[in-house]
Amino acid sequence: MSPRWxxxxxxxxxxxxxxxxxxxxxxQLALIVIVLVIAAIAxxxxxxxxxxxxxxxSQAYAQPLRAAGSSLDETVRTRELPDRAxxxxxxxxxxLDAAVIDGREVVVKExxxxxxxxxxxxxxxxxxxxxxxERAGVPPxxxxxxxxxxxxxxxxxxxxxxxxxxxxxxxxxxxxxLYVAILxxxxxxxxxxxxxxxxxxxxxxLSAVRPRDLLFGKxxxxxxxxxxxxxxxxxxxxxxxxALDVTDLPSVTGGAxxxxxxxxxxxxxLYAALYSIAGALVSRSEDLQSVAGPLNVITxxxxxxxxxxxxxxxxxxxxxxxxxxxxxxxxxxxxWLVGDVPAWEVALSFALTLATAFAFVRLSAAIYAGTALxxxxxxxxxxxxxxxx
Amino acid sequence: MLQCRDxxxxxxxxxxxxxxxxxxxxxxxTGFVGPNGAGKTSTMRIVLGVLGxxxxxxxxxxxxxxxxxxxxxxxxxxxxxxYPKMRVRDQLVFLARLHGIEAAAARAAxxxxxxxxxxxxxxxxxxxxxxxxxxQRVQLAAALVHRPDLLVLDEPFSGLDPIGxxxxxxxxxxxxxxxxxxxxxxxxxxxxxxxxxxxxxxxDGRIVAAGEVEELRRRGRRRLLRVVVEGAAGAHDGSGxxxxxxxxxxxxxxLVALADDADPQLVLDRARAAGDVTHFSFVLPSLxxxxxxVVAPVDExxxxxxxxxxxP
Numbered sequence: 110m111s112p113r114w115x116x117x118x119x120x121x122x123x124x125x126x127x128x129x130x131x132x133x134x135x136x137q138l139a140l141i142v143i144v145l146v147i148a149a150i151a152x153x154x155x156x157x158x159x160x161x162x163x164x165x166x167s168q169a170y171a172q173p174l175r176a177a178g179s180s181l182d183e184t185v186r187t188r189e190l191p192d193r194a195x196x197x198x199x200x201x202x203x204x205l206d207a208a209v210i211d212g213r214e215v216v217v218k219e220x221x222x223x224x225x226x227x228x229x230x231x232x233x234x235x236x237x238x239x240x241x242x243e244r245a246g247v248p249p250x251x252x253x254x255x256x257x258x259x260x261x262x263x264x265x266x267x268x269x270x271x272x273x274x275x276x277x278x279x280x281x282x283x284x285x286x287l288y289v290a291i292l293x294x295x296x297x298x299x300x301x302x303x304x305x306x307x308x309x310x311x312x313x314x315l316s317a318v319r320p321r322d323l324l325f326g327k328x329x330x331x332x333x334x335x336x337x338x339x340x341x342x343x344x345x346x347x348x349x350x351x352a353l354d355v356t357d358l359p360s361v362t363g364g365a366x367x368x369x370x371x372x373x374x375x376x377x378x379l380y381a382a383l384y385s386i387a388g389a390l391v392s393r394s395e396d397l398q399s400v401a402g403p404l405n406v407i408t409x410x411x412x413x414x415x416x417x418x419x420x421x422x423x424x425x426x427x428x429x430x431x432x433x434x435x436x437x438x439x440x441x442x443x444x445w446l447v448g449d450v451p452a453w454e455v456a457l458s459f460a461l462t463l464a465t466a467f468a469f470v471r472l473s474a475a476i477y478a479g480t481a482l483x484x485x486x487x488x489x490x491x492x493x494x495x496x497x498x
Numbered sequence: 499m500l501q502c503r504d505x506x507x508x509x510x511x512x513x514x515x516x517x518x519x520x521x522x523x524x525x526x527x528t529g530f531v532g533p534n535g536a537g538k539t540s541t542m543r544i545v546l547g548v549l550g551x552x553x554x555x556x557x558x559x560x561x562x563x564x565x566x567x568x569x570x571x572x573x574x575x576x577x578x579x580x581y582p583k584m585r586v587r588d589q590l591v592f593l594a595r596l597h598g599i600e601a602a603a604a605r606a607a608x609x610x611x612x613x614x615x616x617x618x619x620x621x622x623x624x625x626x627x628x629x630x631x632x633x634q635r636v637q638l639a640a641a642l643v644h645r646p647d648l649l650v651l652d653e654p655f656s657g658l659d660p661i662g663x664x665x666x667x668x669x670x671x672x673x674x675x676x677x678x679x680x681x682x683x684x685x686x687x688x689x690x691x692x693x694x695x696x697x698x699x700x701x702d703g704r705i706v707a708a709g710e711v712e713e714l715r716r717r718g719r720r721r722l723l724r725v726v727v728e729g730a731a732g733a734h735d736g737s738g739x740x741x742x743x744x745x746x747x748x749x750x751x752x753l754v755a756l757a758d759d760a761d762p763q764l765v766l767d768r769a770r771a772a773g774d775v776t777h778f779s780f781v782l783p784s785l786x787x788x789x790x791x792v793v794a795p796v797d798e799x800x801x802x803x804x805x806x807x808x809x810p
Contacts, residue, residue: 115596116596119592123581123583123584127583304581308579308581309575309579310579310581311579312543312546312573312577312579313574313580313593313641314596315548316547316548316568316573316575317569317593317596317597317598318596319565
């Protein structure tokens with residue numbers, strides 16, 4: 110095994126074995142599940158509405174209300190109740206979302222306006238119209254046609270792809286996930302790079318390994334652990350969300366998923382390399398914060414540009430951001446998902462990102478080689494590079 | 499064998515090495531002594547390749563060592579350091595493998611070394627849980643675990659108790675007998691004198707004296723005899739029994755300096771004639787005395803200058 114991979118393996122094994130890390134991970138996963146459980150309880154099966162029907166005058170509402178559910182994007186159930194008191198009780202204790210009493214009164218708990226009450230009002234108009242037409246002696250066949258005419262023919266001049274919403278949502282999620290991953294694990298990379306210097310084991314290690322190999326091994330090792338942690342977090346979150354019925358999984362095509370994952374890894378490596386420069390510049394963990402500050406700013410700016418560009422993928426800002434290496438890992442997949450980007454543009458941007466990540470690792474290694482044995486206050490970038498010999 | 503030739507190194511305006519040359523021969527233990535800041539650590543770092551020299555060269559068996567050769571060197575840096583949270587045995591195995599040893603051999607070497615250093619029962623503990631003395635033993639193990647072809651140790655004895663010193667001395671002796679050249683720096687000159695075959699004294703970035711320890715103590719000075727004669731009046735004031743011996747001179751109480759052509763047997767005859775001889779031996783200056791001689795002149799001159807300034 111080459112020294113690089115020995116370093117990578119050490120990072121992975123020691124990090125996975127670390128008690129602090131195991132506890133942090135368990136707490137994080139537990140928190141996610143707790144949040145989702147709370148969401149599931151608070152949401153209370155929000156997709157199904159139950160309307161209570163009391164009194165003879167309400168029975169006619171049952172069928173049209175259930176039919177109205179589809180236009181509300183919800184399932185509407187109806188329940189027959191013996192009397193007004195039962196209806197009030199049901200609304201008060203939350204088992205009913207609304208109740209219609211004797212076809213004359215609607216009772217809800219808090220809000221009298223909303224899609225459900227609007228649907229009830231609309232059913233009321235429909236029923237009144239039917240009664241009037243019946244009284245006027247309109248034959249049943251004409252009555253049906255008047256009340257339930259064939260749908261209008263629809264034609265969109267500039268049709269959206271069927272999965273536009275899904276792709277838009279996926280773009281948002283991809284950008285947010287990468288952003289969160291960078292802010293969460295970027296500092297882990299930086300402080301990991303300081304580890305050997307802070308514990309002074311650096312000289313022993315460097316007598317066997319080139320600084321470049323050590324740095325490469327650390328960035329990759331810490332990166333792998335971070336991505337694995339992040340993937341576990343997402344997997345647990347998704348599994349819990351589906352199990353608790355908090356959300357539906359979007360139906361994403363394999364290609365889109367692959368592209369998002371590839372960009373995530375490339376973007377993470379790029380930023381890991383960037384944060385490793387901060388680690389290379391200092392010899393004590395205490396000095397890290399001041400060096401890493403500017404990097405956090407870069408991350409936030411790249412995120413904001415991308416986020417506000419999602420709705421307008423063809424704007425100049427979005428296009429430029431999707432090629433500039435530091436914003437490309439967020440901006441390019443977002444543009445690709447939302448808009449219409451030729452494959453060569455995606456490939457070019459991806460290559461640029463990887464090349465930049467590689468250049469950052471080299472730069473970081475050069476600085477590291479120059480500063481590794483200067484165990485003192487942080488030194489300037491220029492002096493670090495001048496010192497490498 | 500290791501050779502350093504004409505090494506130069508400066509940190510900014512500070513000259514750390516100023517043409518330092520040094521040899522470390524196979525199967526010999528070489529002590530590297532000199533005042534703080536004289537260039538010992540810089541030299542060692544350059545040998546190990548963790549630091550680059552501005553000029554000069556290092557050669558190993560006649561050729562400049564490449565990365566693969568250097569992986570076969572063992573190093574104990576002055577700045578002690580190990581991965582604090584890593585287990586002792588894992589740490590040694592990892593370092594051995596970095597030095598190019600296969601997994602199984604690395605495990606075997608680690609176990610053997612831990613046994614030798616009495617650390618077997620601590621093999622599964624994190625390094626930070628060990629006492630400082632034991633951490634130092636692990637540090638030594640880290641330098642030895644890949645069975646290096648050359649050992650370079652920076653102040654390996656500092657901070658060790660007498661038992662630790664004995665253990666370390668014995669281990670270093672074994673390595674030397676295995677044919678490994680060992681170079682270590684130390685301020686404990688009696689220890690260097692006792693352990694080392696060769697010594698190199700460094701001052702201001704250059705070697706001021708180097709060679710076999712005994713030879714160095716003898717070199718460039720008159721032989722010195724310590725003679726104790728009971729009942730001889732003249733032994734103290736120099737006026738008595740030594741008169742007439744060519745090339746012999748009383749230089750202190752009980753001390754007689756001999757020129758190259760002087761005959762020590764003649765001194766003994768005269769001494770016996772003068773009284774009962776209870777002690778008669780050659781004496782060599784200790785390494786400490788030698789060290790002060792070669793390192794201190796500047797300080798002495800400065801001291802004299804000060805004294806003159808104070809005198810009326």
